[in-house]
Amino acid sequence: xxxxxxxxxxxxxxxxxxxxxxxxxxxxxxxxxxxxxxxxxxxxxxxxxxxxxxxxxxxxxxxxxxxxxxxxxxxxxxxxxxxxxxxxxxxxxxxxxxxxxxxxxxxxxxxxxxxxxxxxxxxxxxxxxxxxxxxxxxxxxxxxxxxxxxxxxxxxxxxxxxxxxxxxxxxxxxxxxxxxxxxxxxxxxxxxxxxxxxxxxxxxxxxxxxxxxxxxxxxxxxxxxxxxxxxxxxxxxxxxxxxxxxxxxxxxxxxxxxxxxxxxxxxxxxxxxxxxxxxxxxxxxxxxxxxxxxxxxxxxxxxxxxxxxxxxxxxxxxxxxxxx
Numbered sequence: 001x002x003x004x005x006x007x008x009x010x011x012x013x014x015x016x017x018x019x020x021x022x023x024x025x026x027x028x029x030x031x032x033x034x035x036x037x038x039x040x041x042x043x044x045x046x047x048x049x050x051x052x053x054x055x056x057x058x059x060x061x062x063x064x065x066x067x068x069x070x071x072x073x074x075x076x077x078x079x080x081x082x083x084x085x086x087x088x089x090x091x092x093x094x095x096x097x098x099x100x101x102x103x104x105x106x107x108x109x110x111x112x113x114x115x116x117x118x119x120x121x122x123x124x125x126x127x128x129x130x131x132x133x134x135x136x137x138x139x140x141x142x143x144x145x146x147x148x149x150x151x152x153x154x155x156x157x158x159x160x161x162x163x164x165x166x167x168x169x170x171x172x173x174x175x176x177x178x179x180x181x182x183x184x185x186x187x188x189x190x191x192x193x194x195x196x197x198x199x200x201x202x203x204x205x206x207x208x209x210x211x212x213x214x215x216x217x218x219x220x221x222x223x224x225x226x227x228x229x230x231x232x233x234x235x236x237x238x239x240x241x242x243x244x245x246x247x248x249x250x251x252x253x254x255x256x257x258x259x260x261x262x263x264x265x266x267x268x269x270x271x272x273x274x275x276x277x278x279x280x281x282x283x284x285x286x287x288x289x290x291x292x293x294x295x296x297x298x299x300x301x302x303x304x305x306x307x308x309x310x311x312x313x314x315x316x317x318x319x320x321x322x323x324x
Contacts, residue, residue, distance in 0.1 A: 053122045082113065119168075151198070163189070235297065
């Protein structure tokens with residue numbers, strides 16, 4: 001069961017029951033996958049938000065599949081073994097480190113794999129449709145189409161991998177509860193990135209122009225406006241979108257600006273601001289102010305993680321600061 005109030009639903013399965021494994025995977029991907037072969041074991045874990053999922057899939061032995069169109073846009077990163085994907089007149093083979101889109105909208109897909117382990121992001125089609133409209137602005141939206149099933153270059157693969165690493169850290173068990181608003185922003189970022197990597201040339205060209213503008217807007221003035229807003233709202237849960245609005249730039253421009261001028265991310269800096277406020281309260285030592293109360297006041301609801309981050313930053317436990 002997910003934690004109370006947690007918008008992320010988590011599930012885990014490891015079984016040697018091939019039929020159960022097939023049933024779970026069919027349900028997970030909204031399609032009849034028609035998996036055949038001797039599945040020695042099936043491992044499947046998922047963190048499911050409203051708009052996207054983060055999956056780890058581990059399939060033993062050699063299998064083949066002949067699946068109907070999927071209920072998601074699914075992008076897989078190879079971790080072990082190899083797989084072959086045949087759809088839309090294109091055949092791709094992928095191994096460890098490779099990135100591949102399983103199928104486009106309405107595409108049936110066949111293929112095979114051997115001792116496959118993958119990490120995957122699955123994006124709901126309505127999220128992809130919304131991202132297409134956002135990227136095309138007010139222009140009429142043509143049917144969604146993709147010009148390729150693999151990224152154009154290694155830089156795109158590394159960019160996606162880093163983005164999914166961030167998502168995995170964000171959704172990990174034991175982390176602080178992520179707000180629905182923050183998950184919406186992450187979903188938009190994933191869907192737009194997917195469109196750029198696999199989408200039409202017109203979207204890519206338009207996005208390149210936007211990226212150039214974002215880099216021009218990533219000024220020190222934008223950073224200063226963002227920091228002032230973080231300080232003023234240190235007791236409020238903020239998203240990158242909130243901070244970017246206050247800094248009068250796009251979220252992407254804000255990320256570029258913080259990397260360029262401070263060597264960090266906006267959310268990492270906002271977290272540091274909240275830690276600084278918590279330290280001030282601990283040093284003040286007001287009656288009745290426990291470490292737990294101070295941590296909660298500044299938005300740290302996972303107190304073990306708060307203590308670890310505090311110790312890493314200030315070189316002492318928060319309790320030691322409080323005891324001074």
